[in-house]
Amino acid sequence: MRASLIQLQVDTAEPVNARRERACSLVRERATSDLVVLPELWPVGAFAFETFADEAEPLEGPTYQAMSEVARNAAVWLHAGSFVERAPDGTLYNTSLVFSPDGRLAASYRKIHRFGFDKGEAVLMGAGDQPVTVPLPDTTLGLATCYDLRFPELFRQLVDAGAQTLVIPAGWPARRRAHWSLLARARAVENQSYVLACGTAGTNGGVEQAGHSVVVDPWGEVLAEAGPYEEVLTVELDPAKVGKTREDFPALRDRVLGLDTP
Template sequence: MRASLIQVGVDQQEPVNSRRERVASRVRSQADADLVVLPELWPVGAFAFDAFEEVAEALDGPTHQAMSAAARDAGVWLHAGSVIERDADGVLYNTSLVYSPDGERAAHYRKIHRFGFDKGEATLLGAGTEPVTVALPDTTLGLATCYDLRFPELFRQLVDAGAQTLVVPAGWPARRRAHWSLLARARAVENQTYVLACGTGGTHAGVEQAGHSVIVDPWGEVLAEAGPDEEIISAELDPELVGKVRHSFPVLRDRVLGLPTP
């Protein structure tokens, strides 16, 4: 199973419609992949709080239309990163979108942990309430977004729901890049899963981005890692490796606390 992460450079001088077209073209270029992943809030920039209201869209809005077509044309499963979703009641959410190879939206996930410490995203957006998994032919994805990466209990719930590959789109700041790399590997090791952590490059809203998207295997080994700028990285994932690791080193079996209720 081949996974490709498209680390998008977000320049706010680039019109959003132009960026959608450019990103859709990059998705189509990955037709040899099985799964393609985009970053968090690439249409607007994760720190462009002042623009959230203006660019908010419905689940079937312009980003959906562009990404659905791109997934269908490339014939890939596409985690299209996230958008600012405007719900019917007017509440805004940071919502990830996942598409099947026929262009159908297979799932969406509203970010549970909002970043900002009583400002920014934490005050502007509603919070999701439910972990989300998506069954692919060769693996089950567990969905998380950026700041979620700091909350291991979410990932335990995803594993309990069957996740074998954790997908984390992000707009992570460069000043905390060491945390990004450390936490991505930690989530892989403690849950014995693949981790596909896809960030943005460049600078937006005055915040330099960490980049360094990374693909990590269930032993915590880095299979591919990007630099700081726009880049595509790819790696081959062995769908059977998760089961082999969990069988040969059965730490999940020895859990005592926080187990799901029978």
């Protein structure tokens, strides 16, 4: 299974429509991949809070339409990162979309853990309340977004729901890059799953982005890692490695706390 992570540069000086077209072009170039992943809030910038309300879209707005079309054109599974969704009641959400190779929406996920500590995303956006998994032909994706990475209980729920590959689009700040790399490996090791963590490059909202998108295998080995600039990682994954790791070192079987009891 071939996966490509597009570490897109997000600069608020670039018009949203131009970046959307550029993202589509980069996805089309990955037509030999099975799964393509874009980062968090790439249309607007994860820290460009002042643009959220003006650039918010309905679920099936311009970003949805462009991503559906390019997934179909490239014939890939596309995790289209996330965008600012405006729900019918006016609430804004940080919403991820996953499209199948025929352009059908396979799943959407509203970010559960909002970042900001009483400002920014934490006060501007509503919170999702449901973990989401997506079955693909060769693996099952578990969806999370950026700040979610700090909350291991979400990933346990995703694994319990069948996830084997954890996909985490992000707009992670450069000043906490060490946490990004550490937590991505930790989530892979403790859940014995692949982790595909796709960040952004550039600066938005005055915040330099970490970049350093990373692919980690179920044993915690880094298979590929990007630098700080716009870059595409393409990696061959062996879906059978998840089951083999869990069989050879059955730590998940020994869980005691946090399990439902009969």
